[in-house]
Amino acid sequence: MIGPEGQQLGIMLLEQARLKAQEFQLDLVEVAPKAQPPVCKIMDYGKHIYQEQKKEQNARKKSHAHDLKEVRIKPRIGKHDLEIKVNRAKEFLAEGHRVQFTMVYRGREITHQDIGREILNGVVAELSDLCKVERGPFREGKRVGLVVAPKQKGDEKGAASAKRSAPRQAPPNRAASSGAKR
Numbered sequence: 001m002i003g004p005e006g007q008q009l010g011i012m013l014l015e016q017a018r019l020k021a022q023e024f025q026l027d028l029v030e031v032a033p034k035a036q037p038p039v040c041k042i043m044d045y046g047k048h049i050y051q052e053q054k055k056e057q058n059a060r061k062k063s064h065a066h067d068l069k070e071v072r073i074k075p076r077i078g079k080h081d082l083e084i085k086v087n088r089a090k091e092f093l094a095e096g097h098r099v100q101f102t103m104v105y106r107g108r109e110i111t112h113q114d115i116g117r118e119i120l121n122g123v124v125a126e127l128s129d130l131c132k133v134e135r136g137p138f139r140e141g142k143r144v145g146l147v148v149a150p151k152q153k154g155d156e157k158g159a160a161s162a163k164r165s166a167p168r169q170a171p172p173n174r175a176a177s178s179g180a181k182r
Helices: 014-024 045-062 081-095 107-127 153-165 174-180
Strands: 027-031 039-043 068-073 098-104 133-138 143-150
Touching: 014 027, 014 039, 014 153, 027 045, 039 045, 045 098, 081 098, 081 107, 081 143, 098 107, 143 153
Parallel strands: 068 098
Antiparallel strands: 027 039, 098 143, 133 143
């Protein structure tokens, strides 16, 4: 038997446990029924259920691993329109979402896939400091997709420390290499 503050009350009969719970004006809840003897706890059961639901809600709210946002672009997209799409993708990445860029070809545009590939490569280059490519360009019918995921905190620190730990090289002596006499 466990009391409302978490203290051990010892082994007692069911009737004694019920009377103890009534003294505290709380519920008697069986926590471990398969234990020998079964373990019961005195608690406010409604409050316990409410707290468990809140924990589940917070856990669901914080998990973004399954969130995949899609940004659709076409090969004939304008420069400014592409900037807007990339900025929207940056917002998604900042929130911790994965982003799928989908290049949609219509009609005969499919014959010029190199244009679409250049656009997707430009998008990846622009977002390279915020994300890593999770799945390279893949084709599904008249669409070409690309999935990027936000960089983890450790990835950025590792790259920064590698830059700091690399020894600096002295700039080359220009006078010696130019061959000019002074």
